[in-house]
Amino acid sequence: MYLYNSLTRKKELFVPNHPELVKMYTCGPTVYHYAHIGNLRTYIMEDVLEKYLRYAGYKVKRVMNITDVGHLSSDGDTGEDKMLKGAKREHKTVMEIAKMYTDAFFEDCRKLNIKRPDVVEPATNCITDYIQIIETLLEKGYAYRAGGNVYFDTSKLERYFVFNDFNAEDLDVGVREGVEEDLNKRNKNDFVLWFTQSKFEDQALKWDSPWGVGYPGWHIECTAISLKHLGEDMDIHCGGIDNAFPHHTNEIAQSEAFLGHKWVNFWFHVLHLNTNSGKMSKSTGEFLTVSLLEKKGYDPLAYRFFCLQSHYRKNLVFSYENLDNAVLAYNKLIDKITALDPKADGAVDEEMLRELKQRFVKGMDADLNTSLAITALYDVLKAKTNDHTKLAAIADFDRVLGLNLLEAADAKRAAQPEEERDPEIEALLAARTAAKKEKNFAEADRIRDELKARGIEIIDTPHGPRWKRI
Ligand code: AMP
Numbered sequence: 088m089y090l091y092n093s094l095t096r097k098k099e100l101f102v103p104n105h106p107e108l109v110k111m112y113t114c115g116p117t118v119y120h121y122a123h124i125g126n127l128r129t130y131i132m133e134d135v136l137e138k139y140l141r142y143a144g145y146k147v148k149r150v151m152n153i154t155d156v157g158h159l160s161s162d163g164d165t166g167e168d169k170m171l172k173g174a175k176r177e178h179k180t181v182m183e184i185a186k187m188y189t190d191a192f193f194e195d196c197r198k199l200n201i202k203r204p205d206v207v208e209p210a211t212n213c214i215t216d217y218i219q220i221i222e223t224l225l226e227k228g229y230a231y232r233a234g235g236n237v238y239f240d241t242s243k244l245e246r247y248f249v250f251n252d253f254n255a256e257d258l259d260v261g262v263r264e265g266v267e268e269d270l271n272k273r274n275k276n277d278f279v280l281w282f283t284q285s286k287f288e289d290q291a292l293k294w295d296s297p298w299g300v301g302y303p304g305w306h307i308e309c310t311a312i313s314l315k316h317l318g319e320d321m322d323i324h325c326g327g328i329d330n331a332f333p334h335h336t337n338e339i340a341q342s343e344a345f346l347g348h349k350w351v352n353f354w355f356h357v358l359h360l361n362t363n364s365g366k367m368s369k370s371t372g373e374f375l376t377v378s379l380l381e382k383k384g385y386d387p388l389a390y391r392f393f394c395l396q397s398h399y400r401k402n403l404v405f406s407y408e409n410l411d412n413a414v415l416a417y418n419k420l421i422d423k424i425t426a427l428d429p430k431a432d433g434a435v436d437e438e439m440l441r442e443l444k445q446r447f448v449k450g451m452d453a454d455l456n457t458s459l460a461i462t463a464l465y466d467v468l469k470a471k472t473n474d475h476t477k478l479a480a481i482a483d484f485d486r487v488l489g490l491n492l493l494e495a496a497d498a499k500r501a502a503q504p505e506e507e508r509d510p511e512i513e514a515l516l517a518a519r520t521a522a523k524k525e526k527n528f529a530e531a532d533r534i535r536d537e538l539k540a541r542g543i544e545i546i547d548t549p550h551g552p553r554w555k556r557i
């Protein structure tokens with residue numbers, strides 16, 4: 088598979104460090120609010136990546152953190168902890184909202200067919216791990232203490248801006264509107280590894296440390312949690328594009344300073360879901376959730392389909408009109424699959440199945456081109472082959488796409504009125520459809536007349552023939 092690597096800004100052939108296991112890490116949600124459908128676009132595309140790696144024959148170990156401490160309202164280390172903000176908003180404790188929003192996040196994932204990572208680790212579980220890494224960074228001279236906090240010293244690195252050629256001036260958080268400059272920092276881009284209570288006295292969760300009672304910075308959690316569960320070499324690190332700077336840039340800085348060698352091979356970043364009025368954001372409180380879509384009558388999997396129709400490296404504009412178009416396409420697809428007959432005579436044509444799979448794989452191997460993979464799905468429906476082969480190909484692709492295609496079609500078939508499932512009439516209808524396909528109209532008409540004589544009228548619909556008693 089060729090996969091775009093944000094680090095090299097190139098599509099590269101994906102080869103894992105260890106042929107038997109792909110090590111994958113995902114930055115998890117900050118659980119101070121519901122996940123919005125933008126966040127979930129990122130998790131859907133990461134899920135597709137994980138499922139495709141498994142489909143391609145790899146074993147995958149995927150780890151995700153849950154940010155329940157240390158993510159401040161500004162990524163430039165200022166403002167208050169988002170968790171505390173959420174707790175105040177809801178008149179609950181920080182741990183109560185962490186639990187509530189973690190559960191809500193996994194419930195959204197379940198509805199969207201996003202597999203739970205093999206390891207899910209809340210940041211508050213790993214305090215001793217952060218302390219150990221920070222101690223080493225201090226010993227190695229990559230960190231310093233100032234004003235009660237511990238900072239990472241970015242001037243000690245040969246290259247700090249690894250993802251892009253940012254101009255340090257542009258990223259000067261000190262001059263950004265509404266962001267206070269932290270005078271303890273030696274360099275503009277230095278970041279906090281450990282905060283002490285001297286800075287935020289009302290912080291709810293605090294732990295003892297060699298530098299005073301306090302709490303970890305946001306970036307150190309992903310370094311420590313991934314090292315703990317995946318070791319020193321990782322294949323793929325994922326996140327939304329906003330994570331590239333400063334979060335992932337800082338993760339790389341501290342991890343490689345700590346390890347003394349390269350850390351992650353591939354950086355997989357998903358571009359944003361925006362609305363016509365701009366970026367969707369949790370902090371403004373104006374955002375769409377899966378529950379809201381459901382209340383409006385949308386099937387969460389239609390949203391998944393909407394995401395899969397476009398490439399993960401392109402911004403995606405959300406509007407109800409765009410979603411409605413995806414719903415129409417998704418329903419039409421399911422109708423076509425419903426018209427296939429799982430009980431028809433015949434067996435899977437293995438050679439044809441291989442050919443159909445090749446088209447799917449070709450799309451997915453091209454930097455996870457899910458829209459090409461969906462085209463491959465339509466190719467299956469148009470293919471000149473029997474229904475068993477088509478159903479086998481759809482089941483195969485859906486292991487990755489996660490659209491519940493066969494289940495949805497089964498449910499539609501089952502919802503048809505009882506009499507429509509009369510096996511004898513169904514068999515005659517299928518024989519008539521086959522005759523029509525072979526342009527044997529005389530036979531098709533004969534079957535129509537035979538049914539008519541029995542008091543049954545055939546109604547041809549875009550979803551295949553239906554029938555009723557006259
Ligand atoms: P958060 O819960 O804010 O830490 O974000 C969770 C994930 O969603 C991160 O990987 C973010 O990069 C990603 N993300 C945030 N906003 C968007 C958006 N509008 N579209 C897609 N992904 C997003």
Ligand code: ZN
Binds near residue numbers: 113
């Ligand atoms: Zn992270």
